[in-house]
Amino acid sequence: MVNPSDDPSRHRLLALAQQRGVSLAGLSEMIGRNSSYLQQFIRKGSPRKLEEGDRRTLARFFGVPESELGGGEEISPPVTSSRGEWIEVPRLPLGAAAGPGAVAADERPFDSFRFSRRWLKEQGLSGAQLSTIRVQGDSMEPLLHDGDEILVDRAQRALRDGIHVVRLGDALMVKRLAPAGPGRATLLSQNYAYPPLEVALDELEIVGRVVWKSGRL
Secondary structure (H helix, E strand, O other): OOHHHHHHHHHHHHHHHHHHHOOOHHHHHHHHHOOOOHHHHHHHHOOOOOOOOHHHHHHHHHOOHHHHHHOOOOOOOOOOOOOOOOEEEEEEEEEEEOOOEEOOOOOOEEEEEEEHHHHHOOOOOOOEEEEEEEEOOOOOOOOOOOOEEEEEEOOOOOOEEEEEEEOOOEEEEEEEEEEEOOOOEEEEOOOOOOEEEEHHHHEEEEEEEEEEEEEEO
């Protein structure tokens, strides 16, 4: 019988999921399994080993060699190079509203973007917890447009001036965040048609700081 605590690949998979801020249920669905599949694998040792296709998909998603997830030594590299030149950043099926606010959905990755490890280091993001989501609405124009993809550093939770993704109640928004006195913050839009919104910090969850964007011309 497999003792899950003796298998370093299970510890590694759990650590990678926690570092990236993604759920085991979401990862299970990403590889086409039921939502409890990876939970069972890590906690109960069933299945004994990940199937090759599942292991390869997870290794590519996290940007690590398959050997870290229980595979043998690789003859050819996965999507990430053998020198670790690329980082796979999860793409979440969420819309951060640049407007009144969108109701947040489950944060289960459905895709990923690949970023140069060197570029991330140059941007000061080598140790960041990154994910990407899509902008919805026009309140952040001309800085951010409807449909732009934004790179969010979820490790930066402290209040500081800048563009952030925040939750207010059930709504997920992207706004410029500025201090507004003790225990309060102001959510600012780039589009002056939208008035500032002052809120108490205990009503606000700072999901992460927006550090990069991409969009169609």
